[in-house]
Amino acid sequence: MSSPLSHLIRPTVLVLFIAGVLLLGAGSQTWATPAQGPFGQTVPTFTPTATPDTITGGGGGEDDGDGDGGDGIPVATLQIVTPVAGTGIAPTATITPTGTMIPPATVVPTTPVVEVVTPTVPVPATLPVTGAPTTPFYVPVAWIIGLLLVTGLALTWNARRHTPS
Amino acid sequence: MLLPGLLLLVLGLVYSRTLAPGVTWANAGTDSGDLITAAATLGIAHPTGYPTYLLLARLFQYLPLGDPALRTNIFSACMAMLTVLWVYRLIRRIVADPGWSGLFAAGVAALGLGLAPLFWSQAVIAEVHTLNAFCAAVILSFILSTLTSQPEIPPAHARLQGLFVGLALGNHVTIALLAGTWLFTSSIQTPAQQRVRYLGQQVLGIATGLLVYLYLPLRASAHPAVNWGNPVDLSGFWWVISGAPYRDLAFGLPQMFLSQRLAAWAALLIQQFGWVGVSLGFIGLLYGQTRYRQFVGLTAIIAIAYSAFALTYNTADSYAYLLPVYLIFTLWIALGIHTLLRVCPQRNYSRLALALLLVILPAWPVPTNARQVDASADRRAMDYARQVLTEAPDQAIVLTTSDLDTFPLWYYHYALAERPDMFVVVEPLLEFPWYREHLRISYPALTVPEQPGMGRQEQLARANPSLGPVCRVELIDVSPRLHCLLEE
Numbered sequence: 058m059s060s061p062l063s064h065l066i067r068p069t070v071l072v073l074f075i076a077g078v079l080l081l082g083a084g085s086q087t088w089a090t091p092a093q094g095p096f097g098q099t100v101p102t103f104t105p106t107a108t109p110d111t112i113t114g115g116g117g118g119e120d121d122g123d124g125d126g127g128d129g130i131p132v133a134t135l136q137i138v139t140p141v142a143g144t145g146i147a148p149t150a151t152i153t154p155t156g157t158m159i160p161p162a163t164v165v166p167t168t169p170v171v172e173v174v175t176p177t178v179p180v181p182a183t184l185p186v187t188g189a190p191t192t193p194f195y196v197p198v199a200w201i202i203g204l205l206l207v208t209g210l211a212l213t214w215n216a217r218r219h220t221p222s
Numbered sequence: 223m224l225l226p227g228l229l230l231l232v233l234g235l236v237y238s239r240t241l242a243p244g245v246t247w248a249n250a251g252t253d254s255g256d257l258i259t260a261a262a263t264l265g266i267a268h269p270t271g272y273p274t275y276l277l278l279a280r281l282f283q284y285l286p287l288g289d290p291a292l293r294t295n296i297f298s299a300c301m302a303m304l305t306v307l308w309v310y311r312l313i314r315r316i317v318a319d320p321g322w323s324g325l326f327a328a329g330v331a332a333l334g335l336g337l338a339p340l341f342w343s344q345a346v347i348a349e350v351h352t353l354n355a356f357c358a359a360v361i362l363s364f365i366l367s368t369l370t371s372q373p374e375i376p377p378a379h380a381r382l383q384g385l386f387v388g389l390a391l392g393n394h395v396t397i398a399l400l401a402g403t404w405l406f407t408s409s410i411q412t413p414a415q416q417r418v419r420y421l422g423q424q425v426l427g428i429a430t431g432l433l434v435y436l437y438l439p440l441r442a443s444a445h446p447a448v449n450w451g452n453p454v455d456l457s458g459f460w461w462v463i464s465g466a467p468y469r470d471l472a473f474g475l476p477q478m479f480l481s482q483r484l485a486a487w488a489a490l491l492i493q494q495f496g497w498v499g500v501s502l503g504f505i506g507l508l509y510g511q512t513r514y515r516q517f518v519g520l521t522a523i524i525a526i527a528y529s530a531f532a533l534t535y536n537t538a539d540s541y542a543y544l545l546p547v548y549l550i551f552t553l554w555i556a557l558g559i560h561t562l563l564r565v566c567p568q569r570n571y572s573r574l575a576l577a578l579l580l581v582i583l584p585a586w587p588v589p590t591n592a593r594q595v596d597a598s599a600d601r602r603a604m605d606y607a608r609q610v611l612t613e614a615p616d617q618a619i620v621l622t623t624s625d626l627d628t629f630p631l632w633y634y635h636y637a638l639a640e641r642p643d644m645f646v647v648v649e650p651l652l653e654f655p656w657y658r659e660h661l662r663i664s665y666p667a668l669t670v671p672e673q674p675g676m677g678r679q680e681q682l683a684r685a686n687p688s689l690g691p692v693c694r695v696e697l698i699d700v701s702p703r704l705h706c707l708l709e710e
Contacts, residue, residue: 067508074504079497081488088490090481090538099268099625100650104224115226187512216660 226307229295233306233336233345237299244291244598244604245633247626249597250539251347254291255629256448258348261636262290265446266438266453269465273437279322290637292365294348294419301352301388306336308359309549313556315366316512317318320551326577330584331556337588338494338548340541342596350394351542358546361400362553366517368408379425380408381430388431395465396543398677399527402426403520438462445663447636452656461656476534483533490541494548495555502558510557511564518557519658521550603630606702610695611641614704617690619645619668619682627695627702645689649678683707 235494242248247256253268260278281292282297310332317324335341344351347553364383387404390397412420438453460466465503475483492500510518525547532543559580566573607630612618622628628648634640645665651657658670669685671678683692693706 071504071508074508075501078500078504079487079492080486082492083489086489088486088487088538089479090536090540091479097258098468098471100623100628100648102650106359141472 225325226310228311229306229329229332229336230303232333233303234299236337236342236592237345240342240592240596240598241292241299242295242348242597242600243631244289244295244601245607246291246295246347246597246600247603247630248600249343249347249595250542250630251349251597252439252603252625253521254294254348255603255631255633256625258291258294259270259629259632259637260448260450261294261445262633263447264441265445265448265636266450267464268450269462269467270395270597271435271438271450271453272350272393272460273434275353275394277434277437278347291348291633295346298348298352301344301356302336303340305352305356305359305549306332306343308356308363309335309552312359312366313553314576315363316517316553317556317560318513319535323560326563327556327560330559330581331552334495334499334555334584335549335552337591338552339495339595340490341545341548341593342591343597344542344545346511346595346597349542351545354390354394354397355399355545355549357393358400358549359405361387361390361397362521363550365400365404365407365520366514368404368411368460369517369520370514371411376422377423380420382427384427385422385431386427389434390430391432391672392434396528396531396546399531400524400546403524406631415459417473429526435459435463445660447664448632449656451654452660458656465566468537472531473534474533476536480533486541487529487533490544491548491551493587495547495551496584496587498580499551499555502562502580503554504558505561506554506557506559509561510554511561512557515551517567518554520578524651525550585696605629606697608632609702610704611635611644614641614644614693615690615706616646618706619686619689619692620690620704621647621649621679621682621694623695624647624697631695641696643690647682649694652678679707 224544237550242251242254245258257267257272257275259265260272261276262283264276267276279294281298282300283293285296287293287296294301298519311326313328313331314324316329319327338344341352341355344355364387383404387397387401391401405421408424409417409421441456442449442452442458451458451466453459453462489698495503507518507522512518528546528595532540532547535543558698562576562580563573566576581677606627608643610620610631611634613677620631623632628646635644635646644662645668646659647668648657652670658672661668661670667689671681679692679694686692691706695703696703696705
């Protein structure tokens with residue numbers, strides 16, 4: 058024979074579930090991740106010294122804030138793209154080729170950098186998917202009223218079920 | 223038949239109104255360019271390859287409507303509608319009430335799933351998630367069948383179900399959780415003397431379905447334009463199907479981010495169904511009046527497992543793995559609605575009033591959700607790719623670095639064969655021998671340095687003096703830029 062207290066278990070669990078989701082959901086609404094920005098990481102990231110075996114889809118570093126959504130795109134490779142048209146940049150030691158298929162740096166003419174395409178296409182912010190909309194003040198009030206109603210309903214129903222006819 | 227037809231009509235209108243017009247970045251859909259291009263060229267998409275998805279998407283790309291990207295988006299919408307229909311059918315079985323209360327609960331809950339923002343967002347872009355949701359719904363119904371069926375189960379059924387599960391694994395490997403649950407429940411439910419035979423039939427079916435992965439080596443050997451991992455040998459094949467480059471991401475979220483994700487999990491749940499839906503779901507879970515309490519309990523365990531995977535998967539878009547959770551929550555909501563309607567007294571139209579309330583309250587956020595997930599105006603990826611293709615110099619070697627700047631270019635360059643004089647090179651992939659080999663085969667005129675390291679742009683320029691300039695694509699904040707190295 059069950060005690061009267063045992064009748065309260067399910068309503069209590071119900072209230073705890075609902076209140077738990079409500080309270081949790083009222084906090085941070087960001088799908089937090091350290092590995093990348095908002096645009097996915099299907100193309101793996103890498104560090105310049107990494108061997109193919111160490112390449113991963115993430116990496117665990119902070120977003121480098123370069124707008125590409127990646128965390129490991131080597132900034133070093135961007136060193137020569139300073140958009141100053143007509144300025145020659147001589148190859149430096151860091152870009153001296155070592156592969157046998159590549160001609161020695163000395164025979165390569167100085168390579169000035171020319172910015173060919175000027176940005177004209179505006180890219181609006183990504184459509185929001187994650188996180189709930191900003192909560193107006195009346196929502197928590199409605200929640201509390203709703204919780205009370207649900208609790209009352211559940212308790213009443215539970216009591217009815219266990220009342221001998 | 224009227225209610226399922228109505229569901230199809232409503233969702234068909236809603237999805238077609240908000241469908242992405244082509245390749246898109248909306249709704250975390252940056253992979254759409256990769257998937258569409260791989261399907262259009264019968265190539266190999268990023269690991270784990272998704273052969274089932276690619277073959278079905280390829281079929282849809284024969285539709286005489288729009289371009290291949292739009293047709294693949296339509297495929298997602300169709301899978302979403304099929305999922306909703308299957309969930310409706312599943313609810314009818316669970317609720318087992320032929321009266322209007324059962325119909326109402328199934329209809330409202332299934333529609334709620336179809337209009338839940340995350341589900342909706344994936345229905346309007348080319349992604350694997352709606353097909354995965356459909357597979358999840360079907361396998362859930364298999365599990366329900368095994369829990370309720372009589373001892374005598376025709377072996378042919380087991381084989382067919384296994385075949386479906388194998389094909390589902392060919393779409394997304396996360397379905398393995400449901401597949402395992404199905405095998406486990408059926409082995410428990412089957413009488414001991416039939417267990418081995420029955421399991422054998424199931425495994426045979428799964429193995430047959432998994433043959434879809436043969437698509438990978440078969441197509442890779444033809445050197446398609448998109449050929450991740452070049453899975454012609456065993457190591458390449460394993461690299462693709464095991465998701466090697468992303469393996470560290472599974473359960474890889476640093477602990478410090480977990481509490482934030484847990485909060486976001488709750489916020490997302492509220493965002494999907496509203497507080498009314500969340501309350502109804504938990505009422506259904508705890509009080510749902512059904513003969514299949516065992517099944518409902520099992521779905522709770524499955525939902526927790528999927529939530530744990532999504533929470534700990536270390537990417538910014540892993541919330542998409544919550545779709546099976548929302549599918550299960552929909553079943554609970556239906557049980558909750560049905561339970562409340564049965565408890566509510568019949569006099570004075572109070573049931574009707576309650577039913578109206580249960581429709582109006584969840585419907586309230588639908589316009590807001592529509593604005594959030596509407597991808598119909600998203601032309602960013604298309605405009606970006608068009609601009610690069612228009613303005614890149616002759617025979618330019620275009621270097622890309624991320625999903626965002628790579629996949630839309632792949633679509634126009636490979637699938638639509640635009641600017642065939644151009645060379646698209648994904649810089650991070652140059653680290654992989656298979657990619658360097660793939661570039662040599664795809665672009666015979668291009669010389670790819672064997673050991674790229676620092677300064678790839680310069681290396682490519684030096685190795686290819688007779689070709690056009692090497693241009694790096696940059697997407698800084700809101701604007702795409704091309705920076706090209708030109709020889710003097």
